[in-house]
Amino acid sequence: MDELDQxxxxxxxxxxxxxxQVLVLAGPGSGKTRVLTYRAAYLIRxxxxxxxxxxxxxxxxxxxxxMKTRLESLVNEPVRDIWLGxxxxxCARLLRREAQYLPFTSNFVILDSDDQQTLVKxxxxxxxxxxxxxxxxxxxxxxxxxxxxxxxxxDLPNRSYRDEIVIRVYERYEQLLVENNGVxxxxxxxxxxxxxxxxxxxxxKYARRFEHVLVDEFQDTNVVQYELLRLLSSQHHNLYVVGDxxxxxxxxxxxxxxxxLRFEKDYPRCHKILxxxxxxxxxxxxxxxxxVIDRNANRTRKKLFSERGAGNPILLYEAADDRSEAGFxxxxxxxxxxxxxAQGGDYAIMYRTNAQSRLIEEAFLAAGLPYRxxxxxxxxxxxxxxxxxxxxxxxxxxxxxxxxxxxxxVPPRGIGDKTILNLQQLAQNAGLAPGEVLLDLxxxxxxxxxWEAFGGRSSRLLxxxxxxxxxxxxxxxxxxxxxxxxxxxxxxxxxxxxENSGDEDQERWGNVVELRRLAFEYQEQGLTPFLENLALVSxxxxxxEQSNVPTLLTLHAAKGLxxxxxxxxxxxxxxxxxxxxxxxxxxxxxxxxxxYVGITRTKDQLYLVRADRRSSFGEFEFSQPSRxxxxxxxxxxxxxxxxxxxxxxxxxxxFSSTPVPTTTRPPAEAKPLPEPRYxxxxxxxxxxxxxxxxxxxxxxxxxxxxLDVAFESVGLKRLLASLAKLEILQK
DNA sequence: AAGGCCCTTCTTTTT
DNA sequence: GAAGGGCCTT
Numbered sequence: 001m002d003e004l005d006q007x008x009x010x011x012x013x014x015x016x017x018x019x020x021q022v023l024v025l026a027g028p029g030s031g032k033t034r035v036l037t038y039r040a041a042y043l044i045r046x047x048x049x050x051x052x053x054x055x056x057x058x059x060x061x062x063x064x065x066x067m068k069t070r071l072e073s074l075v076n077e078p079v080r081d082i083w084l085g086x087x088x089x090x091c092a093r094l095l096r097r098e099a100q101y102l103p104f105t106s107n108f109v110i111l112d113s114d115d116q117q118t119l120v121k122x123x124x125x126x127x128x129x130x131x132x133x134x135x136x137x138x139x140x141x142x143x144x145x146x147x148x149x150x151x152x153x154x155d156l157p158n159r160s161y162r163d164e165i166v167i168r169v170y171e172r173y174e175q176l177l178v179e180n181n182g183v184x185x186x187x188x189x190x191x192x193x194x195x196x197x198x199x200x201x202x203x204x205k206y207a208r209r210f211e212h213v214l215v216d217e218f219q220d221t222n223v224v225q226y227e228l229l230r231l232l233s234s235q236h237h238n239l240y241v242v243g244d245x246x247x248x249x250x251x252x253x254x255x256x257x258x259x260x261l262r263f264e265k266d267y268p269r270c271h272k273i274l275x276x277x278x279x280x281x282x283x284x285x286x287x288x289x290x291x292v293i294d295r296n297a298n299r300t301r302k303k304l305f306s307e308r309g310a311g312n313p314i315l316l317y318e319a320a321d322d323r324s325e326a327g328f329x330x331x332x333x334x335x336x337x338x339x340x341x342a343q344g345g346d347y348a349i350m351y352r353t354n355a356q357s358r359l360i361e362e363a364f365l366a367a368g369l370p371y372r373x374x375x376x377x378x379x380x381x382x383x384x385x386x387x388x389x390x391x392x393x394x395x396x397x398x399x400x401x402x403x404x405x406x407x408x409x410v411p412p413r414g415i416g417d418k419t420i421l422n423l424q425q426l427a428q429n430a431g432l433a434p435g436e437v438l439l440d441l442x443x444x445x446x447x448x449x450x451w452e453a454f455g456g457r458s459s460r461l462l463x464x465x466x467x468x469x470x471x472x473x474x475x476x477x478x479x480x481x482x483x484x485x486x487x488x489x490x491x492x493x494x495x496x497x498x499e500n501s502g503d504e505d506q507e508r509w510g511n512v513v514e515l516r517r518l519a520f521e522y523q524e525q526g527l528t529p530f531l532e533n534l535a536l537v538s539x540x541x542x543x544x545e546q547s548n549v550p551t552l553l554t555l556h557a558a559k560g561l562x563x564x565x566x567x568x569x570x571x572x573x574x575x576x577x578x579x580x581x582x583x584x585x586x587x588x589x590x591x592x593x594x595x596y597v598g599i600t601r602t603k604d605q606l607y608l609v610r611a612d613r614r615s616s617f618g619e620f621e622f623s624q625p626s627r628x629x630x631x632x633x634x635x636x637x638x639x640x641x642x643x644x645x646x647x648x649x650x651x652x653x654x655f656s657s658t659p660v661p662t663t664t665r666p667p668a669e670a671k672p673l674p675e676p677r678y679x680x681x682x683x684x685x686x687x688x689x690x691x692x693x694x695x696x697x698x699x700x701x702x703x704x705x706x707l708d709v710a711f712e713s714v715g716l717k718r719l720l721a722s723l724a725k726l727e728i729l730q731k
Numbered sequence: 732a733a734g735g736c737c738c739t740t741c742t743t744t745t746t
Numbered sequence: 747g748a749a750g751g752g753c754c755t756t
Contacts, residue, residue: 060746088746113745185746252744321733353743358747409733416732538746556744578743594744615749736754741747 003074007031007038014273015039016046021270023218023263024242027304028289028600029562032242036216037067039240040082041074043212051082053211055232060538061086063216063560083210087225088185088536091192095183096528097448098202101195107397107528109182110535114386115402116140116184122173127165134165142166143173147186147221148254150193160422179433180400189224196231207235213244217560218243218263222254226262239267245299249594250558251586258298278304280562280603282311284636288606291632296589314606316629318641322356322570322614326363327718328641329567331610333550334367335566335723337518338688344370346564347550349597351577356569357552357615362548374553375539384498385515389534391488395472396527398435411497413465419458426453435469442466468492481527485519555598566602568595571610572623595628608637640704676705677721682711683730689717689728697721 007015011031014024015038026032040056043049058064064085083090092110093504099106111119116649120136120143124437143166146156153170157163177183183191196203213233215221218241221229233239241263248257264270278286286304288619294301319325329349331366336342349360357373364371379385387410390403398404401424408415420434427434441448441463451459468491475484489495494512498505522530539557551563570576579593608629613620678684682694705721 188746249744250746253746355742355747412733414732418732536746552745577742580743590744615747666732732756734754735756736752738750738752740750 019238021267022240026275027302029278030275037070051079055210055216059217060540062541088188103178108271111182111184119176123169143170147190184600211236212238215241219257220249220250220255251590278306279448282308284311285602293596313638316608316637319611322611326359330363345548348563349552349567370549376558399433414461438466442470481523482520518685555594565601565605567607568598569609571626627678685727
């Protein structure tokens, strides 16, 4: 462990801290995760703690596997038996092991958010509650909130009709979960805590085992997770947490950065260590970050500093609309790539909402530039992927009614709504899951007691499907996961089904093949770990391996990552901060932290981008600059774009025909501008795009000349004269 | 039973 | 501007 020498004094102090409770408060880029990894290595190598006795909790699976790799290289040998993973994965593991104490069997399924929503809707319908008045999403949010506070239906206040509804839906929802042999995300945590609380034997078993508990991203733990940590460290009391209040961005999921304060209160003898030196960003980036975050209250002020020097100024580009916002991003990247001053992997484009990625993707596609998009939803949310996963889930857990209903007519097999309804009612009366009735029909055919309940045709069809299901279910332990996968896909004729379903069938089949590839990676571990992983993948986990292309991601997904050159787009009121946060100071503070997280991902160059108009709803709407921009001192910003050149745009609205100038900002500073080299009407040649005609040329405040050129090959492009190598063909 | 069409209704962030 | 729900036809 000579590697300890590579740490700065603060980091060294943190890594070698004594046993007991340790709170490491660390600014962005200060080597937080590094400290955590070194701490684990230090415990193993210097303190002789067996990995078996260590529990390390990270925020994503990706972070976990990276930590494991780094840990192994630090201690120079494979690290087995350590528990290293996310809260959810860790709880799933614990619950499967201890399933005997639960109303579930150990092959329980983890429901995704769609499933959860479906169950809530079913509960609402059964209880005859109007979905228009009581939105499933909002009821589900209330249930989730309760679970995150360790409250069951009967622990909730019942003071209004609305309370009453939440309680009744919650109760039915819980029953439905048990009937499906399924748990939701919140249950994973809540059931684990309940088990540890109520069963001291089980609690002791784990608390004895985990001599050391290490936690990353502690600021984003919620009440349940906090309690879980308390219980798991209740024997040895060695709890080591690392976090940064300023980067807490999951309040809406129950996370509470005040857990940091609570930690100090609950463990008054805890050792508190600050890491303030930033190894990532230039001082300019840090100064901008600080000007934004210092407006928040309730935090340990950290004086972030960097030895990297001031660096480049931060660029603020104000585009006319969201299309040209996307155009600016892609063209800027393209120019730097062509000038060989940067490479694709240096870049990240961050945004508040997933919907914003669309225009940017389109701009990348139009420019013929590759990119990668972070987001599990993109792949796992696809219909074909969900279909196959549902079949696998059903094979593993025939009680999974949600999956059964999903796949029963995909591809169509003559079983319709009416028959399914009959099946469900019959099953309910028999005290079974529909899947179990189906299995019985499949095995016994016309000898099954349920055969008579359906018309002859329906009985036959159900029995056929039931016997397929039976075969899949039996083969789980006999054949490999890829073999089971292939068998299901063949048995249901999925490829032919896709081909007959028309458009996009190639792409769809491609996704099925990709899912099969993933299944192949799990052939050693088998179906249950595979399904569990599918349920618990985080967006970051789906980040394709380094391919040196720009990355598109939400600000949330950017947490814990770093990039040389970062664009944060959509810096408009209503988007960042998001309109849903407008009325709540706590939420507004969180939007600010979110912006802060984005800024501090930057190593070298930060671009802040916004647009005067953007289409939300399919309609254009005018937008105002984000209030957060006002908090950045002018001297740290270099302005570009429509506003910077004082091009007045006019807005119109339905109330008045009078044009309203929307340009309000004074120019950064008034000084004579150099003459443009290019004029409208010139014919030019570009190295990549060939010949084109200059449509517009203007010089910005900073002296950069910006051209709009119509190319014969690729159409209209905006470029910087200083970067693009242009040849003037005709004046 | 199944597929197609038009209607609304939203749109934060995600384990 | 997409996705789901309801209603229609075959």
